[in-house]
Amino acid sequence: MGFGGCLNWKSEDLSLIDTNSSYAVKPEHIGDVRKTRFKLRPGRTLSPRKWQSAFSEDGHLDIGLVLSRIQRGGVHPSIRGAVWEFLLGCYDPNSTYEDRNQLRQRKREQYGILMTECQKMEPTIGSGRYIIKPVITKDGQPIQDLSSQGGDTHEPGETTVSSTENSRHFEETLAGTTPLEKTEVNWKRTLHQIGLDVVRTDRALVFYESEANLAKLWTVLAIYAWIDKEIGYCQGMSDLCSPLVILLEDEADAFWCFERMMRRLRGNFKSTTDFIGVRSQLSVLAKIIKTVDPKLHQHLEDVDGGEYLFAVRMLMALFRREFSIMDSMYLWEMMWAMEYKPNIFTLYEQSDLNTNKDALPNVSDKKSKNYGKFARKNMEIGDTDQESSLAIFFVASVLELKNKQFMREAKGLDDVVKILNDIIGNLDVRKACKKALKVQTKYLRKKKEL
Numbered sequence: 327m328g329f330g331g332c333l334n335w336k337s338e339d340l341s342l343i344d345t346n347s348s349y350a351v352k353p354e355h356i357g358d359v360r361k362t363r364f365k366l367r368p369g370r371t372l373s374p375r376k377w378q379s380a381f382s383e384d385g386h387l388d389i390g391l392v393l394s395r396i397q398r399g400g401v402h403p404s405i406r407g408a409v410w411e412f413l414l415g416c417y418d419p420n421s422t423y424e425d426r427n428q429l430r431q432r433k434r435e436q437y438g439i440l441m442t443e444c445q446k447m448e449p450t451i452g453s454g455r456y457i458i459k460p461v462i463t464k465d466g467q468p469i470q471d472l473s474s475q476g477g478d479t480h481e482p483g484e485t486t487v488s489s490t491e492n493s494r495h496f497e498e499t500l501a502g503t504t505p506l507e508k509t510e511v512n513w514k515r516t517l518h519q520i521g522l523d524v525v526r527t528d529r530a531l532v533f534y535e536s537e538a539n540l541a542k543l544w545t546v547l548a549i550y551a552w553i554d555k556e557i558g559y560c561q562g563m564s565d566l567c568s569p570l571v572i573l574l575e576d577e578a579d580a581f582w583c584f585e586r587m588m589r590r591l592r593g594n595f596k597s598t599t600d601f602i603g604v605r606s607q608l609s610v611l612a613k614i615i616k617t618v619d620p621k622l623h624q625h626l627e628d629v630d631g632g633e634y635l636f637a638v639r640m641l642m643a644l645f646r647r648e649f650s651i652m653d654s655m656y657l658w659e660m661m662w663a664m665e666y667k668p669n670i671f672t673l674y675e676q677s678d679l680n681t682n683k684d685a686l687p688n689v690s691d692k693k694s695k696n697y698g699k700f701a702r703k704n705m706e707i708g709d710t711d712q713e714s715s716l717a718i719f720f721v722a723s724v725l726e727l728k729n730k731q732f733m734r735e736a737k738g739l740d741d742v743v744k745i746l747n748d749i750i751g752n753l754d755v756r757k758a759c760k761k762a763l764k765v766q767t768k769y770l771r772k773k774k775e776l
Contacts, residue, residue: 349531349533349572349652350532351530351532352530352535355529355530359530360653360751361650362650362652363650364400364650364653364656366399366402370398370399372392372396372399372401372402372405374402374405376395377405384422384424385421385423386419386421386422387412387420388419389412389666389668390695392412392663393695393696393697396409396659396660397664397699397759398756400656400659400756401659403652406573407573407575407579410570410573410659410662411574411579411583413659413666414662415589415670415673416583416586416671417671418671418672419671419696433578433582434576434578434579437577437578437582438578440553441545441549443552444548444552448461448514451548451549452545453541454538456524456541456544456545457518457520457521457544458522458525459521460518461514461517462511462514462515464515466505466510466511512558513551513552513555516548516551516558517548519561520548520551521544523564524540524547524564526564527568528568528572531572531651533572539572542571545577546577546581546584547563547567547584549581550567550581550584550588554588557588557592557595560595560597565643565644565647566584566587566588566591566643566646567580569651569655570583570584570587586674590715591642594607604638604641604642608633608635608637608638608641610714610718611634611637611641611718611722612633612634614719614722614769615725615726617769618722618772619725619726619729621733622725622726622732622733625733626736629736629741629742630738631742635739636739636742637721640717640750644657644658645657645717645720648751649755653755656755657755657759660755660759661700661715661716661720661759663698664699664759664763665700665701665715665716666697667698668696668697699763700716700719700766703763703766703770707770716759716762716763716766719762719763719766719769720758721746722762722765722769723758723764723765724746724749724750724758727749727761728745728749731745
């Protein structure tokens with residue numbers, strides 16, 4: 327899908343358009359997946375026609391108009407990939423078609439360089455195959471096991487790695503006199519872990535019957551693990567990356583969207599022997615509930631839920647396990663639209679993965695319509711809490727919405743988890759996001775009063 331190009335729908339009536347064709351479920355798994363509640367809303371959902379009309383003749387995007395539509399009804403699946411590239415900060419709405427085409431080409435070339443770099447260390451990268459067994463020992467010695475690769479069936483013309491190539495690489499590695507760097511050893515030791523997660527990710531979808539698609543997901547995650555040496559790969563990243571691989575046909579485009587997505591979320595995956603990154607968000611969640619509903623916070627503490635560990639999976643995988651893939655993508659785009667800041671592209675382009683947020687340049691856009699509702703409220707109030715996100719307020723809103731049920735039925739942490747999962751799985755995403763914004767307003771007001 328191009329930056330502004332799409333099918334020229336002549337009507338806002340979207341009800342007859344199939345939204346599930348890209349996310350078809352295998353017949354044997356239909357009973358295992360969550361029900362999809364997402365529905366196209368004429369006049370609310372960002373349609374292909376409305377998306378196309380939001381671009382000027384030379385390609386400038388009216389991001390305010392786009393955000394308004396998404397916050398009311400999400401994005402039509404046929405244009406979701408193109409829209410997400412803007413929401414995630416891959417492209418600047420103020421750029422032209424030519425600017426973005428040039429940037430896309432540069433990014434694809436850059437991805438090709440990263441792939442070549444990784445291929446020199448592990449030839450399975452980019453081969454149409456993936457690794458599911460260890461290929462290196464803890465002390466950096468290679469393990470020759472040709473059965474370690476997944477992907478025995480291939481599409482016509484698909485590149486594969488022959489046993490001869492693997493054997494030659496193995497012999498060359500053994501013959502080398504220079505020991506591998508620790509960073510390379512650590513990276514290689516994660517490759518099979520990525521593979522094991524990949525074959526389990528969204529396995530109910532027909533899309534992943536294709537070995538080429540499994541290899542695409544594995545390659546994107548493997549290359550990301552190499553460039554982000556501080557975090558590497560952690561369980562849960564495959565759940566975040568999978569929708570991007572499905573939406574964006576070009577592997578390089580999917581990779582850069584995932585890289586931008588991880589700019590928001592990578593802090594959750596930081597961990598040491600005495601610190602887990604997501605705990606900072608759990609602390610914010612606890613602070614919010616203690617402020618807006620102190621009685622509920624006290625009850626959660628009484629039933630050993632005061633550390634809010636029950637929300638770890640929700641925040642780390644952005645509710646992928648709590649919703650169907652369609653509904654989780656709907657939730658993501660709603661949250662990203664509400665959190666959108668017009669300086670996001672500039673901030674990311676002028677920084678790298680390890681840049682401290684406080685050190686980023688201050689780039690402003692005075693048009694309030696170009697901010698999402700959540701970001702606009704923070705801007706108006708002057709709240710600068712970097713750990714605050716709409717996902718946290720989403721969990722907080724569910725807790726507050728059903729506070730009487732939690733107070734009445736939750737006798738222990740297991741009860742809290744069960745009640746929360748039952749509630750979230752049956753939520754209307756749009757209404758839940760609106761409730762999260764109300765909790766944000768209430769929290770900011772009470773915080774200001776303290």
